[in-house]
Amino acid sequence: xxxxxxxxxxxxxxxxxxxxxxxxxxxxxxxxxxxxxxxxxxxxxxxxxxxxxxxxxxxxxxxxxxxxxxxxxxxxxxxxxxxxxxxxxxxxxxxxxxxxxxxxxxxxxxxxxxxxxxxxxxxxxxxxxxxxxxxxxxxxxxxxxxxxxxxxxxxxxxxxxxxxxxxxxxxxxxxxxxxxxxxxxxxxxxxxxxxxxxxxxxxxxxxxxxxxxxxxxxxxxxxxxxxxxxxx
Numbered sequence: 521x522x523x524x525x526x527x528x529x530x531x532x533x534x535x536x537x538x539x540x541x542x543x544x545x546x547x548x549x550x551x552x553x554x555x556x557x558x559x560x561x562x563x564x565x566x567x568x569x570x571x572x573x574x575x576x577x578x579x580x581x582x583x584x585x586x587x588x589x590x591x592x593x594x595x596x597x598x599x600x601x602x603x604x605x606x607x608x609x610x611x612x613x614x615x616x617x618x619x620x621x622x623x624x625x626x627x628x629x630x631x632x633x634x635x636x637x638x639x640x641x642x643x644x645x646x647x648x649x650x651x652x653x654x655x656x657x658x659x660x661x662x663x664x665x666x667x668x669x670x671x672x673x674x675x676x677x678x679x680x681x682x683x684x685x686x687x688x689x690x691x692x693x694x695x696x697x698x699x700x701x702x703x704x705x706x707x708x709x710x711x712x713x714x715x716x717x718x719x720x721x722x723x724x725x726x727x728x729x730x731x732x733x734x735x736x737x738x739x740x741x742x743x744x745x746x747x748x749x750x751x752x
Contacts, residue, residue, distance in 0.1 A: 639715075
């Protein structure tokens with residue numbers, strides 16, 4: 521799918537260039553050699569205003585054949601513009617959808633990162649306390665959650681629970697891997713909290729974190745005191 525989108529953009533770029541150069545070739549063929557519209561800067565201005573449907577009319581072909589052929593190029597230029605606008609709109613919609621579903625890497629750095637399984641009470645309480653600690657220190661924290669049990673559902677929908685902070689969400693696979701932690705920018709985090717439904721999974725994430733250049737302090741939340749013996 522990604523390759524198909526790349527092909528579509530290449531086709532659009534090629535079509536735009538062909539349209540730009542072909543119209544100029546027509547004008548060179550029929551316009552007087554000293555025509556103002558043939559100057560590269562003037563032609564670019566005329567072509568752009570025509571394709572964008574602005575059409576000031578201060579520059580136009582003067583030859584009969586130039587004026588006969590110009591409307592066909594103008595119409596095809598509008599089609600190319602419509603194709604670009606459609607691609608741009610689809611791209612923005614796709615980005616917003618992926619961002620909402622946690623499929624885009626976070627752009628945050630120096631952030632509070634919570635990794636593991638989301639729990640409506642435990643996770644929200646932990647985040648609320650962490651955010652309050654930062655606010656008490658006079659800092660406006662950035663928060664990222666990387667969870668495996670929420671799928672396409674962004675759990676951060678109630679901003680009132682986080683003291684006005686809107687956390688980023690990164691979707692993890694059923695078993696945590698490097699991709700998810702890289703997307704959550706684990707190496708750029710200022711604080712990391714690991715909390716899962718099973719202690720063994722949480723300790724496995726700690727082992728995975730050891731493969732990164734993590735400078736942040738890491739807090740491991742365990743459900744069973746005996747699990748401490750498993751920590752490497």
